[in-house]
Amino acid sequence: MSEDKEKIISEAVEKALQGDMDAINNIEDRVTRSKAKAALVKAKRTNVVADKDSTKENNTSKSKVEEKINFNQALCQKISEKFPDSIDADQNNDWIQLRPENWLKIAKWLKSDEKLSFDSLQCNTGMDLGEGVLESRYNLHSMKHLHKAEIRIIVSVEKPDIPSVEQVWRVADWFERETYDMFGINFIGHRDLRRILLPDDWEGWPLRKDYQEQETYHGIVVPKVKEGWE
Amino acid sequence: MTVDFLFDFLSELLAGLVGSGPVLIISMLIPCLILFGFITIYALIVIYAELKVSSFIQDKVGPMGQGVGLHAGKWGLLQPIADALKLLLKEDIIPSSADRPLFILAPFMIFIGAFISFVALPFGESIIVADLNIGLFYILGVGSIAVLSLILAGWSSNNKWSLYGGMRSAAQIISYEIPAGLSLIVVIMLAGTLNMQDIIRYQAGGMFSWILFDNPFVPIAFVVYFISAIAETNRTPFDLPESESELVAGFATEYSGMRYAFFFLSEYANMFVVSAVAAACFLGGWHSPVSGFMDSPSWGVFWMISKTFFLIFIMIWLRWTLPRLRVDQLMNVCWKVFLPVALINIFGVAIWTVIFNQ
Amino acid sequence: MGVVHGQEMVLNIGPQHPATHGVLRLQVKTDGEIISEITPYMGYLHRCFEKHCENVTYEQVIPFTDRCDYLASMTMNFGYVVAMEQLMEIKVNDKVEYIRVIMAELQRIASHLLGIGAFGLDLGAFTPFLHMLRDRERILDIFEMTCGARLLYNYMWVGGLSHDLPTGFVEATLNFLDYFEPKVDEFENLLGHNKIFVERTADIGIMPADVAISYGVTGPNLRGSGVKWDLRKDDQYSIYDRFDFNVPVGKGLKGTVGDCWDRFYVRIHEIRESIKIVRQAIDQLPKEGDVHQAMPKKIRPPKGSIYRRTESPRGDLGYYIESDGSDTPYRVKMRSPAFTALSVLNEIGAGWLMSDVLGILGSLDIVLGEIDR
Numbered sequence: 027m028s029e030d031k032e033k034i035i036s037e038a039v040e041k042a043l044q045g046d047m048d049a050i051n052n053i054e055d056r057v058t059r060s061k062a063k064a065a066l067v068k069a070k071r072t073n074v075v076a077d078k079d080s081t082k083e084n085n086t087s088k089s090k091v092e093e094k095i096n097f098n099q100a101l102c103q104k105i106s107e108k109f110p111d112s113i114d115a116d117q118n119n120d121w122i123q124l125r126p127e128n129w130l131k132i133a134k135w136l137k138s139d140e141k142l143s144f145d146s147l148q149c150n151t152g153m154d155l156g157e158g159v160l161e162s163r164y165n166l167h168s169m170k171h172l173h174k175a176e177i178r179i180i181v182s183v184e185k186p187d188i189p190s191v192e193q194v195w196r197v198a199d200w201f202e203r204e205t206y207d208m209f210g211i212n213f214i215g216h217r218d219l220r221r222i223l224l225p226d227d228w229e230g231w232p233l234r235k236d237y238q239e240q241e242t243y244h245g246i247v248v249p250k251v252k253e254g255w256e
Numbered sequence: 257m258t259v260d261f262l263f264d265f266l267s268e269l270l271a272g273l274v275g276s277g278p279v280l281i282i283s284m285l286i287p288c289l290i291l292f293g294f295i296t297i298y299a300l301i302v303i304y305a306e307l308k309v310s311s312f313i314q315d316k317v318g319p320m321g322q323g324v325g326l327h328a329g330k331w332g333l334l335q336p337i338a339d340a341l342k343l344l345l346k347e348d349i350i351p352s353s354a355d356r357p358l359f360i361l362a363p364f365m366i367f368i369g370a371f372i373s374f375v376a377l378p379f380g381e382s383i384i385v386a387d388l389n390i391g392l393f394y395i396l397g398v399g400s401i402a403v404l405s406l407i408l409a410g411w412s413s414n415n416k417w418s419l420y421g422g423m424r425s426a427a428q429i430i431s432y433e434i435p436a437g438l439s440l441i442v443v444i445m446l447a448g449t450l451n452m453q454d455i456i457r458y459q460a461g462g463m464f465s466w467i468l469f470d471n472p473f474v475p476i477a478f479v480v481y482f483i484s485a486i487a488e489t490n491r492t493p494f495d496l497p498e499s500e501s502e503l504v505a506g507f508a509t510e511y512s513g514m515r516y517a518f519f520f521l522s523e524y525a526n527m528f529v530v531s532a533v534a535a536a537c538f539l540g541g542w543h544s545p546v547s548g549f550m551d552s553p554s555w556g557v558f559w560m561i562s563k564t565f566f567l568i569f570i571m572i573w574l575r576w577t578l579p580r581l582r583v584d585q586l587m588n589v590c591w592k593v594f595l596p597v598a599l600i601n602i603f604g605v606a607i608w609t610v611i612f613n614q
Numbered sequence: 615m616g617v618v619h620g621q622e623m624v625l626n627i628g629p630q631h632p633a634t635h636g637v638l639r640l641q642v643k644t645d646g647e648i649i650s651e652i653t654p655y656m657g658y659l660h661r662c663f664e665k666h667c668e669n670v671t672y673e674q675v676i677p678f679t680d681r682c683d684y685l686a687s688m689t690m691n692f693g694y695v696v697a698m699e700q701l702m703e704i705k706v707n708d709k710v711e712y713i714r715v716i717m718a719e720l721q722r723i724a725s726h727l728l729g730i731g732a733f734g735l736d737l738g739a740f741t742p743f744l745h746m747l748r749d750r751e752r753i754l755d756i757f758e759m760t761c762g763a764r765l766l767y768n769y770m771w772v773g774g775l776s777h778d779l780p781t782g783f784v785e786a787t788l789n790f791l792d793y794f795e796p797k798v799d800e801f802e803n804l805l806g807h808n809k810i811f812v813e814r815t816a817d818i819g820i821m822p823a824d825v826a827i828s829y830g831v832t833g834p835n836l837r838g839s840g841v842k843w844d845l846r847k848d849d850q851y852s853i854y855d856r857f858d859f860n861v862p863v864g865k866g867l868k869g870t871v872g873d874c875w876d877r878f879y880v881r882i883h884e885i886r887e888s889i890k891i892v893r894q895a896i897d898q899l900p901k902e903g904d905v906h907q908a909m910p911k912k913i914r915p916p917k918g919s920i921y922r923r924t925e926s927p928r929g930d931l932g933y934y935i936e937s938d939g940s941d942t943p944y945r946v947k948m949r950s951p952a953f954t955a956l957s958v959l960n961e962i963g964a965g966w967l968m969s970d971v972l973g974i975l976g977s978l979d980i981v982l983g984e985i986d987r
Contacts, residue, residue: 146830197830
């Protein structure tokens with residue numbers, strides 16, 4: 027990224043932090059404008075420690091983040107070309123939001139495509155975003171090209187169905203079982219979806235924010251009042 | 257002091273009081289009781305030896321204590337007694353779905369199998385409980401009662417793990433008896449007799465008239481016999497039937513207290529029997545290595561027992577050094593390696609003897 | 615699950631298991647001695663780590679991470695701290711970085727010693743286990759000198775460490791390394807080249823590289839299958855780029871690539887590489903520096919999420935941390951390497967004999983605390 031562009035962005039961000047959004051909106055180049063918006067979002071986060079000595083460090087991490095955002099945008103483009111109508115919401119982040127319907131096909135394509143070849147699923151996290159919204163996040167990684175991607179899929183509590191990708195990445199077998207166990211997200215097409223960490227007859231989805239423990243389990247009272255404990 | 261002397265003494269003593277029936281039985285019982293006492297003391301000694309030798313090998317201290325009543329006695333000498341007491345006082349649990357008569361019978365059978373082979377072991381010039389004409393053959397024969405009792409123990413526990421252990425053990429012991437027997441044929445060929453005392457008398461003289469040095473093929477027979485003996489007594493590297501990390505305690509999983517103790521007592525007794533047979537057949541029995549030095553009949557017991565203990569020490573050493581073999585590798589070694597070697601050995605010994613006319 | 619055929623027997627190995635792995639239940643279907651299917655059942659050690667993390671502050675999460683993989687607590691802490699520092703964009707000073715590397719590598723040596731020892735114990739070799747524990751005790755003594763604890767350290771904090779190095783640390787560590795380096799050769803000869811051990815492990819439990827990657831197996835298990843992938847070099851974190859070390863890879867010296875012997879080989883050689891790293895780190899260790907310098911008064915990360923992985927002795931340990939701007943995490947997920955290593959057991963263990971399956975399980979070096987969290 028060239029020096030003057032960087033200067034433009036930082037000036038625009040500073041002005042925007044003081045409330046003047048015109049500086050950003052007037053940038054003509056689309057890419058630079060979106061970068062400035064991203065930088066503004068970052069700057070608005072409350073930082074705890076800003077180490078004044080390591081501006082170089084900040085720059086490298088900033089450029090890494092921006093690289094990632096660029097890569098993500100390119101990936102988003104590719105996905106929406108191949109599978110139209112799968113992307114959900116905005117793209118200026120380091121993750122990609124997908125709709126659940128075409129996930130299996132997208133996953134197969136992500137793994138098999140030569141330039142992407144995401145052959146390992148690093149982690150699958152479930153998330154309860156509150157207000158009846160559940161999310162499943164996938165961190166993908168390519169051992170060949172060494173690039174990463176994060177994919178998020180949002181479902182509602184009433185219909186928590188996501189296609190299962192355990193045929194594509196075998197590691198997803200147990201990851202999805204764990205997400206099902208903890209959140210209740212139903213993975214369609216999983217060959218053996220049952221609880222993994224909790225006993226098979228446990229009731230409830232523990233990691234949801236509104237989880238209430240059951241009263242008894244096989245006759246043992248599950249304590250809710252903990253005042254008598256040390 | 258032979259059994260005959262005792263028999264004469266006792267029959268003289270009790271002549272006229274009762275008929276010859278009960279006297280005979282009493283005079284046969286007394287040496288057996290002495291032998292039983294010997295086995296008990298030996299068991300205590302060998303358990304202590306195993307703990308201490310293993311501690312040396314594993315770079316730890318083992319049972320240690322400061323004195324009688326404090327921890328385990330001075331140098332841990334009271335440890336085996338503590339072990340024995342503990343096993344005696346444990347609760348005797350019999351699983352409700354186990355086959356009761358067989359479950360109770362199995363430990364007794366295995367102990368009987370070990371004990372009755374003791375009666376034909378020569379301890380000294382005339383110190384042997386039963387000087388059978390077919391001594392060696394008898395020992396090999398009665399040693400197989402152990403197989404039956406292990407299968408009984410495994411089956412009657414009604415536990416899949418015990419079943420595995422029992423089956424494996426039976427297969428192992430039956431297979432390894434063959435190379436053991438074939439190696440002993442070498443001894444029988446050279447000594448010309450099955451009588452234990454005669455085999456030992458054949459090796460009279462110094463160390464170099466032992467059967468081990470008779471013939472260059474005999475050391476091979478000795479090694480094959482010793483390793484087969486280790487396999488027969490279920491010691492590592494052949495302890496798959498009782499392997500701790502796989503089958504908990506194998507065929508003896510469901511046994512507790514004194515019944516469990518019987519299994520392991522008989523394992524140690526078996527160790528003694530096979531080592532004594534090896535010492536008697538290959539290493540000269542109760543003869544001293546230097547002819548004339550400490551060679552009187554009463555020293556014979558010392559030499560016999562020390563040779564036996566030396567071989568037991570090697571068995572303990574091997575246990576703590578080597579990992580264990582898998583079942584099919586074990587069978588492989590027996591049938592594909594030891595059996596041909598033992599057979600070829602017999603021919604080798606025979607040909608050598610004929611050529612060199614020893 | 616599924617249909618049991620006529621001659622098959624269904625057996626349970628565990629949950630009380632005489633080997634050190636932990637409380638794990640393996641349900642095996644056997645046909646005689648050959649095992650046709652293995653189904654692991656876990657959850658006996660589930661302590662709701664992730665739910666706890668949502669109720670405590672960020673600093674209080676660190677002792678919880680200790681207890682997940684209790685045999686490698688330093689690296690558990692390290693992973694969490696690296697992820698948090700990336701989320702909050704904190705940079706720590708050099709002294710802290712060097713101390714962290716030294717501690718992590720010593721912990722790696724200790725964990726591999728126990729892993730290899732337990733592997734030998736599963737196969738019946740009682741003695742190497744005790745020798746390795748004796749040497750691991752010395753490492754635990756060094757840790758005790760530093761932070762007071764032998765097993766669960768709570769040592770690495772966000773932005774720094776809990777205690778500085780005590781006096782005498784450098785001499786003690788160098789003494790230990792001088793004593794220990796010839797022992798690694800001894801262990802390799804005693805266990806690795808022992809004919810019985812080789813027969814029990816070579817050509818057993820072969821894991822091809824593509825199966826390993828697809829099942830998410832990482833760390834020494836993946837390297838044993840011939841894939842040269844080490845997070846300390848490939849997804850670089852902390853100051854590992856200042857050290858010169860190799861990454862051992864299984865070559866199939868005694869059998870095929872990816873068998874149990876290769877995984878053992880990789881671990882033994884990793885111990886040697888860790889010794890190298892510790893020596894270099896002690897050489898380069900800066901004398902001045904305050905370990906509490908960069909620690910924030912109140913940990914309140916910006917809103918956002920991060921997924922960061924680091925190399926623990928069992929593989930790549932990942933933390934997915936989502937923060938909502940308050941001082942307790944919104945969600946912490948630990949991606950544990952042993953979880954995925956256990957999932958591959960059915961694939962590589964089916965079709966072998968019972969004793970082999972326990973050997974394969976030992977070669978994967980799992981810790982149940984990490985799997986169940």
